[in-house]
Amino acid sequence: MKSVTMKKKHLLGVVLALLFFAACKKDNLIIEPPVVIEKEDPLEYAHDSISYSIDGITYKLSEFSSFYGASNHQPYSKVDSIVRNGYYISGIKDSVLYSRNYGIYTDGKKVDVMFIKTYNKASMLQSLILRPKDIMDLFTVGTRNYALDYGRDNIQNGVAISLSDGFKTYGSDNFRTPPQLSADAQKNSKFEITSLKKLNSGTYILEAKFNATVYNEKNMSKKLENGYLRLVMSKYDSIL
Secondary structure (H helix, E strand, O other): OHHHHHHHHHHHHHHHHHHHHHHHHHHOOOOOOOOOOOOOOHHHHOOEEEEEEEOOEEEEEEEOOOEEEEEEEOOOOEEEEEEOOEEEEEOOOOEEEEEEEEEEEEOOEEEEEEEEEEEEHHHEEEOOOEEEOOHHHHHOOEEEOEOOOOOOOOOOOEEEEEEOOOOEOOOOOOOOOOOOOOOOOOOOOEEEEEEEEEOOOOOEEEEEEEEEEEEOOOOOEEEEEEEEEEEEEOHHHHHO
């Protein structure tokens, strides 16, 4: 009888030890934080696009990537002389007019949009051409003027739009002809960058709304209304 009692006590001790061990293990349990799976932004798959209406007809164009280059121009250009087909131009030598050019093409129609700003050369970086230290300075949210003298005098900052049918927001770039457009040619026009969003990948999404009057070489005009622009700007585009 005594042996049975001793066995019961021994078993009870083992059970208590196991319960104590389990309680200690539970107290020391390391709870792993839940894995957060970040949802992919659908804007990562967005394309460049532009839409506008002319005489009540809406045109929509889109392109996977419309950026096709950047350029430097002589600001405050003035022709000193013309020899045959050569122009001798002077201007402000310590500055550069920098532009970034986007061309959206669909079904035989193309729209070029240029963003334009003059910088002091000392504030720029030398890449393939001179470029601003911060490319995104061109694209801050807010309104832009239409640069009427783009490609000619290069005095005005802002934006310029050109359609493939020869109509554009700016005047002639040919120094042999008059500038063509008056100072109030875009009096009732507006271009506004409404949003600039940076995605996790480093890509920027720009959105803008606009209306404008475009002219051809015969000074005929038509109005672009209800304009919308979206640009998907890769971080790799900024080398220019």
